[in-house]
Amino acid sequence: MIRFIFLISLVVIVIFTSPFLALPLAVWYSLRYFAPELIFIAALLDAYFGAVSTIPYYTLSAFLVIIVTMFIKRYIMI
Amino acid sequence: MKRFLSTKTTNRHRTSPEKHELVLLGSIFLPLFLLLWLFPGLLGQIAAPIIKPFLSAETKLRQSLSNQDQTDVNLETVELERLKAENTELRTLLGGESEARIAAGVIGRPTNLPYDVLVIDKGERDGIVKDAPVYVNDNQAIGFVVAVYGESSVVALVTTPGWRSTVYIYGPNIYTTAVGQGGGIARVHTPQGIKLEEGNIVVVPSLSAGIYGRISAIDSIPSRTEQYGYVAMNMSLNSLHLVSVGTRPLSTIDFETAKTVVNEAARALLEVSVPEGILIEAESASSTATSTTAATTTEVQ
Numbered sequence: 001m002i003r004f005i006f007l008i009s010l011v012v013i014v015i016f017t018s019p020f021l022a023l024p025l026a027v028w029y030s031l032r033y034f035a036p037e038l039i040f041i042a043a044l045l046d047a048y049f050g051a052v053s054t055i056p057y058y059t060l061s062a063f064l065v066i067i068v069t070m071f072i073k074r075y076i077m078i
Numbered sequence: 079m080k081r082f083l084s085t086k087t088t089n090r091h092r093t094s095p096e097k098h099e100l101v102l103l104g105s106i107f108l109p110l111f112l113l114l115w116l117f118p119g120l121l122g123q124i125a126a127p128i129i130k131p132f133l134s135a136e137t138k139l140r141q142s143l144s145n146q147d148q149t150d151v152n153l154e155t156v157e158l159e160r161l162k163a164e165n166t167e168l169r170t171l172l173g174g175e176s177e178a179r180i181a182a183g184v185i186g187r188p189t190n191l192p193y194d195v196l197v198i199d200k201g202e203r204d205g206i207v208k209d210a211p212v213y214v215n216d217n218q219a220i221g222f223v224v225a226v227y228g229e230s231s232v233v234a235l236v237t238t239p240g241w242r243s244t245v246y247i248y249g250p251n252i253y254t255t256a257v258g259q260g261g262g263i264a265r266v267h268t269p270q271g272i273k274l275e276e277g278n279i280v281v282v283p284s285l286s287a288g289i290y291g292r293i294s295a296i297d298s299i300p301s302r303t304e305q306y307g308y309v310a311m312n313m314s315l316n317s318l319h320l321v322s323v324g325t326r327p328l329s330t331i332d333f334e335t336a337k338t339v340v341n342e343a344a345r346a347l348l349e350v351s352v353p354e355g356i357l358i359e360a361e362s363a364s365s366t367a368t369s370t371t372a373a374t375t376t377e378v379q
Contacts, residue, residue: 015132016190034099036106043110047121048129049193051225052234052241056114058192063107070099 003033011041019058026062030069031076038062119225126201126227133185133197133230167320179213179322180205187315188235194260196221196233198321206231209327211285214318219285220311222328233321236282236290237264237311245290245309246340249278253336256280259308262315263294266307270298274307281343283336284328289343 010029014022029035042062050056113121168181182204186197200206210223212233221235236243241258250272256264268274278293291311298305331339 012132015129015192016136019192036103039103039106039110043114043121044125044128045192046114047118048125048225048227049191049195049197049232050114051118051122051232052193052195052238056111059107059111059114063103066103067100070096 006032007037007041010038014041014045014058019061023061023065026065027069030066031073034070035066038066122225123227126230130185130197130199130227130230134199136190137183137185164320178325180325181320181322182206182231183320184318185230187318188237188261194235194238194258195224196235196315196318196321198231198233198323199229200323201227201229201231203228205325206323207325207327209329211324211328213322213324214311214313214320218289218291218312219282220290220321222285223323231323235262236285237262237309243282244284244336246281246283246336246343247274247278247293247307248281248344249273249275256282256309262311264309266293266309268305268307270300270303270305272305274298274305278307280309281340283339284331 006029010022010025013025026038030038039059039062042058043056045058046053046056050058110121180200182198182200184196185199186195188194188196191197196212198206198212206223206226208223208226211219212221212223213219221233221238223231224234225232234241235258236256237258237260239258239260243256243258243264244253245256245264245266246253247266250268252268252272254266254268256266258264266274266280274293274296276293276296280290280292282290289312291309293307294310295308296305297308
């Protein structure tokens with residue numbers, strides 16, 4: 001339940017504020033949980049808003065965030 | 079020896095959940111990426127009913143918060159004034175006779191959204207078509223519809239980052255290219271000898287009609303061979319609540335058509351949008367007299 005609330009909060013923040021504000025929260029969320037749903041949400045945002053861009057920045061960023069946090073997770077005590 | 083072998087076996091088991099996670103991530107990422115690349119509209123249609131309620135709720139929350147700021151004023155009066163202003167704005171937006179237009183509310187603004195776009199609350203069901211021009215006020219075009227969903231649409235602005243548009247600048251009277259910088263600003267790049275001034279009016283011929291904005295700032299150092307002018311719309315993007323959308327998609331225009339649009343925009347510089355009832359012209363004076371006489375006659379009877 002808490003995870004779901006965090007996820008909804010992250011979606012609201014990424015839609016309505018700067019992506020640089022959402023990025024540390026996404027990193028924290030990904031460190032806390034294994035979060036492939038971030039890629040799906042990012043893909044939805046790219047699909048809806050990203051008709052002006054040829055590169056799906058949010059999807060690529062979400063994928064990279066999850067990959068990086070997966071590899072640094074073993075060195076951080078969570 | 080045995081201890082070393084058992085340690086190696088333990089390490090191998092520890093890495094396999096990560097391999098499963100990597101495989102799962104890849105199996106989610108690759109199809110989504112391919113779907114975005116090959117069929118972006120399909121995923122957009124799925125995203126639209128999920129994202130639009132967030133945008134509408136945020137707009138309503140902003141409106142209710144601005145109403146709550148009026149603590150000492152009767153809320154009914156505030157709402158009445160807001161409706162009157164909205165009515166006037168709608169009449170201005172839709173008053174042009176040259177082209178049929180659809181009024182739409184703005185539910186997402188570039189400063190608040192990913193990708194610096196505008197989102198409006200009308201979509202395919204309301205007759206919005208892709209590539210249709212979007213206007214504020216009577217004839218100020220700001221962009222065009224780049225994606226249409228069931229009940230909402232996404233508008234790309236002239237100032238969307240990286241987007242290039244051909245503009246005409248009055249004053250130096252030149253055609254040049256403006257590149258979107260985001261946040262309602264586009265930038266033009268001209269040689270040092272061109273006399274750019276703050277306040278020079280800018281027209282975007284491909285957006286069919288109207289003045290886009292003015293040069294709001296200039297970045298010019300005499301020792302450099304080029305200079306930059308920053309173009310801003312006449313109104314702040316945060317104050318955009320209503321827009322009108324053309325019913326016909328834009329098409330690429332040739333230079334002769336661009337010259338015609340520029341000339342018509344120059345003539346329109348002398349005109350001001352005066353609200354109904356305030357502008358007095360020969361035809362409206364006689365019709366007013368007739369209606370007054372009719373009213374008087376009715377009252378006598």
